[in-house]
Amino acid sequence: MDIQTLTLALGDSTHAGRRFDVMPIAGDEPVLQVTVSGAEETPVYLTVTDSQILCLAYLFDEQELNPVHLNELHENMLRLSVPMPLSSLGKTGDHYVVYGALSPTSGAAEIMQELVTLAENAIDLLQTFEDYLA
Amino acid sequence: MRSILNKLLTAMRGGVNELGEAVVDGQGNRILEQELRDSEQELKQAKQELAALMAESASLARQIRSEQDNASKREQDARKAIAAGQEDLAREVAERIVGHERRAVELTQTRELLQQRIAGLKERVQRAEKQLADYRRELQVVKTNERVLRTTAQIDTNINSQKSSLNTAKETLERIRERQAREEDRQTASATLEKELTGADLDEKLKAAGIDGEQDAIDNVLARLKDSPAQ
Structure with missing residues (x-):
């Protein structure tokens, strides 16, 4: 599944009652910004490599957090990461992210499922961890 | 590794x-x-x-x-x-x-x-x-x-x-809350509309005013039975 095929597939499809708004992010890497209807606040970014399709949504940045409770937040994030469906929690640079990786052989339905789940999980996680914001 | x-x-x-x-x-x-x-x-x-x-x-x-x-x-x-x-x-x-x-x-x-x-x-x-x-x-x-x-x-x-x-996480959360409130309003509105369409809202109003069709029917039957006592 390459970025072009995926852009076309997502633009025309609905999955579990959701529509997808796809926008390519300009730059050297093939990156898509996908907005899932009903979860527009947390866009999912998608990139395709040789070994995986990586989808990720931003939660918050390090400087937005209350440093006093950082350890507690990390502990909770680690614990929630395991039961979260199709998503894991992580950090890249200063960004805390929720992400999911799929096999490059995944079909459009699997990718759409991932996108919907990830966008909804991002909202749930933001609301869950709201108290840790500075 | x-x-x-x-x-x-x-x-x-x-x-x-x-x-x-x-x-x-x-x-x-x-x-x-x-x-x-x-x-x-x-x-x-x-x-x-x-x-x-x-x-x-x-x-x-x-x-x-x-x-x-x-x-x-x-x-x-x-x-x-x-x-x-x-x-x-x-x-x-x-x-x-x-x-x-x-x-x-x-x-x-x-x-x-x-x-x-x-x-x-x-x-x-x-x-x-x-x-x-x-x-x-x-x-x-x-x-x-x-x-x-x-x-x-x-x-x-x-x-x-x-x-x-x-967006900062706080701004995002604000937008999420606004959307969730809108969705809730929409749900309430559609529930109201549903009631209007089925007449359920009128039944509720009548009941609130002490006018209960079901209760009236039961009272009517009881009155009729009392009028024609068993022989």
Whole structure:
């Protein structure tokens, strides 16, 4: 599944009652910004490599957090990461992210499922961890 | 793998990865890729060698069987010669049998040595395959890391330049709450509409005013029954 095929597939499809708004992010890497209807606040970014399709949504940045409770937040994030469906929690640079990786052989339905789940999980996680914001 | 992961962590903690700068430099990547190619080459050679040795071993097995067959065939000839009183002929055949048997033993020894080399080579192939899988996994980690850093840098640059700006978590939460409130309003509105359409809202109003159609019906029946008491 390459970025072009995926852009076309997502633009025309609905999955579990959701529509997808796809926008390519300009730059050297093939990156898509996908907005899932009903979860527009947390866009999912998608990139395709040789070994995986990586989808990720931003939660918050390090400087937005209350440093006093950082350890507690990390502990909770680690614990929630395991039961979260199709998503894991992580950090890249200063960004805390929720992400999911799929096999490059995944079909459009699997990718759409991932996108919907990830966008909804991002909202749930933001609301869950709201108290840790500075 | 552990050394690669440690390198990545050290670089990340040091903030080297800001702006998507590669953590393990291109040089390190090239070394890994070279190691991968060397490993692949070694594996290919070992497999070719293994195939050749196995073919040779199969050929030796055929030769051994043929010598053994010939020996047992000649044994029958020798018995017939002895039975016919042809002692000299029997001796000549016996010499042949000795020749076949000697060759069979020699070939078997050669083949045993070959089998040992095959076993050693198979082990080498397995080791090379494991090594190759390790290198591939390491390279995948390094490359994925680079890709994630470049991708997030690209997203940040784009969003910042668009001035839709990367929202703060608080702003995002505010927008989520607004949408959730809108959805709730919509649900309430559609529930109200539903009631209006089915007349359920009117029933509720009547009930609130003490006018209950169901209760009236029951009272009516009771009154009727009281008017015509049992005989």
